[in-house]
Amino acid sequence: MKELEYPFDPSQLLSKRRRLRKELLADGSKRIKKKIAVLGGSTTSDVVKISDLFLLNDGIECEFFECEYNRWWQDAVFGNSELDEFSPDVVYIHTTWRNAEGYFPAVTSADGESERLLDECFDHFKQAWDALYEKFRCPIIQNNFEMPPYRHFGNRDIWDKNGASCFIAMLNVRLSQYAQEHKDFYIHDIAYTASAYGLDKWHDLQSWYMYKLAMALDAVPYAAHSMTRIVKSIFGKNKKTVVCDLDNTLWGGIVGDDGVEGIQIGRETAESECFEEFQKYLKKLSSMGIMLTVASKNDHENAIAGLNHPEGILRPDDFITIKANWDPKDRNIAATAAEMDLGVDSFVFMDDNPTERMLVSRSISGIAVPELTSPDEYIRVLDRSGFFETTAFSSDDTHRNDMYRANTQRAQKQSQFADYGEYLLSLEMKAEILPFSAVYIPRITQLTNKSNQFNLTTRRYTQPEIESASEDENTITLYGKLADIFGDNGVVAVTIAQIENGVADIVLWLMSCRVLKKDMEYAMLDTLVSQCRQRGVHTVKGNYYPTAKNSMVKGLYADFGFEKISEDENGNTVWKLDVSSYENKNRYIKVN
Amino acid sequence: MTESKIVSELNEIFRDLFDDDSIEVTRKTTADDIDDWDSLEHINLIGAVERKYKIRFTMKEVSSMKNVGEMIDIIMERAK
Numbered sequence: 281m282k283e284l285e286y287p288f289d290p291s292q293l294l295s296k297r298r299r300l301r302k303e304l305l306a307d308g309s310k311r312i313k314k315k316i317a318v319l320g321g322s323t324t325s326d327v328v329k330i331s332d333l334f335l336l337n338d339g340i341e342c343e344f345f346e347c348e349y350n351r352w353w354q355d356a357v358f359g360n361s362e363l364d365e366f367s368p369d370v371v372y373i374h375t376t377w378r379n380a381e382g383y384f385p386a387v388t389s390a391d392g393e394s395e396r397l398l399d400e401c402f403d404h405f406k407q408a409w410d411a412l413y414e415k416f417r418c419p420i421i422q423n424n425f426e427m428p429p430y431r432h433f434g435n436r437d438i439w440d441k442n443g444a445s446c447f448i449a450m451l452n453v454r455l456s457q458y459a460q461e462h463k464d465f466y467i468h469d470i471a472y473t474a475s476a477y478g479l480d481k482w483h484d485l486q487s488w489y490m491y492k493l494a495m496a497l498d499a500v501p502y503a504a505h506s507m508t509r510i511v512k513s514i515f516g517k518n519k520k521t522v523v524c525d526l527d528n529t530l531w532g533g534i535v536g537d538d539g540v541e542g543i544q545i546g547r548e549t550a551e552s553e554c555f556e557e558f559q560k561y562l563k564k565l566s567s568m569g570i571m572l573t574v575a576s577k578n579d580h581e582n583a584i585a586g587l588n589h590p591e592g593i594l595r596p597d598d599f600i601t602i603k604a605n606w607d608p609k610d611r612n613i614a615a616t617a618a619e620m621d622l623g624v625d626s627f628v629f630m631d632d633n634p635t636e637r638m639l640v641s642r643s644i645s646g647i648a649v650p651e652l653t654s655p656d657e658y659i660r661v662l663d664r665s666g667f668f669e670t671t672a673f674s675s676d677d678t679h680r681n682d683m684y685r686a687n688t689q690r691a692q693k694q695s696q697f698a699d700y701g702e703y704l705l706s707l708e709m710k711a712e713i714l715p716f717s718a719v720y721i722p723r724i725t726q727l728t729n730k731s732n733q734f735n736l737t738t739r740r741y742t743q744p745e746i747e748s749a750s751e752d753e754n755t756i757t758l759y760g761k762l763a764d765i766f767g768d769n770g771v772v773a774v775t776i777a778q779i780e781n782g783v784a785d786i787v788l789w790l791m792s793c794r795v796l797k798k799d800m801e802y803a804m805l806d807t808l809v810s811q812c813r814q815r816g817v818h819t820v821k822g823n824y825y826p827t828a829k830n831s832m833v834k835g836l837y838a839d840f841g842f843e844k845i846s847e848d849e850n851g852n853t854v855w856k857l858d859v860s861s862y863e864n865k866n867r868y869i870k871v872n
Numbered sequence: 873m874t875e876s877k878i879v880s881e882l883n884e885i886f887r888d889l890f891d892d893d894s895i896e897v898t899r900k901t902t903a904d905d906i907d908d909w910d911s912l913e914h915i916n917l918i919g920a921v922e923r924k925y926k927i928r929f930t931m932k933e934v935s936s937m938k939n940v941g942e943m944i945d946i947i948m949e950r951a952k
Contacts, residue, residue, distance in 0.1 A: 295920040298891030325912040487915075490931055497919040 281307075284337040285650065286665040290501040293330055304336040310828055311341040312515060312740065317368035318344055319352035319408075321379035322494035330504035331511075338512040349492065352379075356408035359415070369742070370511055371412050372421045375405075376470065376494040377428050377448060385442040387432060394441040402454045409458075409465065417744035419464045421510050424452045426474035429483035463722075464743055466510050466671060473506045474499070476664075509666030515740065516729030519570075519648060519667035520622060522562065523613055525631035526576040526583055526604070530562075530594065531555045532655065535586035536578055546591025554655045559593035561659045566598055569677030570668050571620070571684060574602040575612045575629070600684045609636050610643040620684060621793040623732065623829065628667050630658070674723045676770040683794060686766040704868040707764040709798060711869045713773075713807040716750035716757040723771045724759055727790060732829040734801075735790040736822065736836065754779045756811050760804050762795050762869070769794055773804050777812075777820070784812050785821045789836075802865035805840055809862045822855040840865075873951045878944050885920050889913070899941030925951060 283292055283300055293300065316331075318324050328344050335342050345366040347355045352373055355363055383401035385394040409420055425448045437443035452471060459467045474482040477499050484496035495503060512518070527534040532544025532551045544552040545559070566572050572594070576583050583604030587596045596602060601619060603612040609631070617624040625646025631637050632652050641649040650661045690707070697703035716724060721743060728741040741749075750757050760773035772795045776788040786808075791801055812820060822837040824830075838844070841862070842855035879897060886895045890908050903909040909917070921943065922928055927950045929937075937943055 291920070291923050294916055295885065295888050295923075296891075297889075297916075299888070302891065323912070323915075326915065486928075486931055490934060491915045493915065497915060498923075 290498045314369045317371045321375035326500045334508040423470040468507045509669040513669040513671040520626040521571040528632040569680040576604045578604040580604045709764045709869040712761040731790040783819045784817045803869045806864045820857040824853045826851040901940040
């Protein structure tokens, strides 16, 4: 919904919240359901209501628990039966500088006193996190601290150990260190949000005195937007690909008219510098695993020539695919998504031309189309939109571009073979299929949250849930890594089966679409069955729950040789396989 | 700025905020007349009125306002 995309109008969101909510709920889109406990050190009502809108827009329908006013610490440390019963999927601790104020050193404090107070303040917060994590084993989002509205020492406040600004700065470093050392702990950088908003406008003291609202009412949507970027990222709702227009988007001018020498990129002019910085920004995104593609109305050779401009940063190789032609862009983008085997709702389309933006946003549902006004705003709009908010970051992310490029090469090799089996043999595939181990747990969790197509049950897991599955002796867990002559795909398949009375119930079976049609699923099944035999399991049970995206695996269990035992009115099917008569299916992959 | 103009503008603000097109505010309207008008929604209402008229109510005004009529009086006074 346009109203909820950056740059949004905060007053619209606040005054039309109910109507927007109604419209979102009525738009027919499917949403995952989650529970968020908001533990606040100030009034949280509007933060919750506006967060609700942003999350609905991200495909997440949330139920919220709000603690009583400023009871965040008591509820966390001493517990609250209502909160226990609520059993959150995420806890958000909405505290601000007001909740640290009591620990600020006096201006005349002796040496060492400010350090002691810092420890005390940090421990107070840590006690709450520990208690919450112990109890709920779920992600915790904690605000850091924005700078206070006044400084007794003036500029000295930031370096004098007894200055409040110095205290806040050091406390924030402690929080960041804690986040570096603890998984499932995420900092909501309210300090950044407040400074971006403007500290004087942010600190509306009247709102504090009257309503105990720790920021200006109009700043609430910015805080809510920023915090909910973390939530949607945790639940796998990030974007994955940026589709770029070329002329006046990646460089100034029109390469077809102005020629390569005529386009603005590099250091020669203010305009060219602006496009250079934007290209640099995109290049860094790409190094983080965000994929870039091109959709441009240009002759292909002109597009390539523009991307080879001597002063340019992005090169043709930085893009997974380049669609430079005269077809409508929506068609080019749909084709790109199909080639990459990605849902088009994971795309962001960057184009300076409002007509193209309108065409694409109207004809492709779910694609993000940020409003681009002037080129010097491109970075800020892309950055603040939070499309790529990073919560989990694995080495797989940094290699994603290589993997997708290798896929293109595989597709080319395939065309050289008449027989598909021969092609598969030529790939010299090697798989590692083993029970979950600690180093792969972040990647496994990530896969459970973002695989939609080759996913039989679409069950989402948090990291602690994956960990506990891997420790449970009545659960078979398997991850599969697949490598071939073109490169290592990393972890691409995940299976979880729960054993009860000699029956292994497959509660999760997923595979990344990167490795479709490689027989990796057969290798996984062979390993699962052999694990079952070792554990005396006689029957394997499979479940398929249809969603809007997973029809490709509707017949998977039938293909595996399972027998269908039931089907309900929603198309949910249950299957079973007799372990004793099973014969291995994988012929092309060398396992372990 | 006439009182009737302000009443109709406030009416629009109320209808938007409470998403209820049946609302008809008058000078006598108070929080008791509108179901969703609680202390938390009051913050939003004050904020929406302040944005509309580009004014800022003082803390004293916010805490002493008894009904929509008093709100109108303050708006007319400020917008002079």
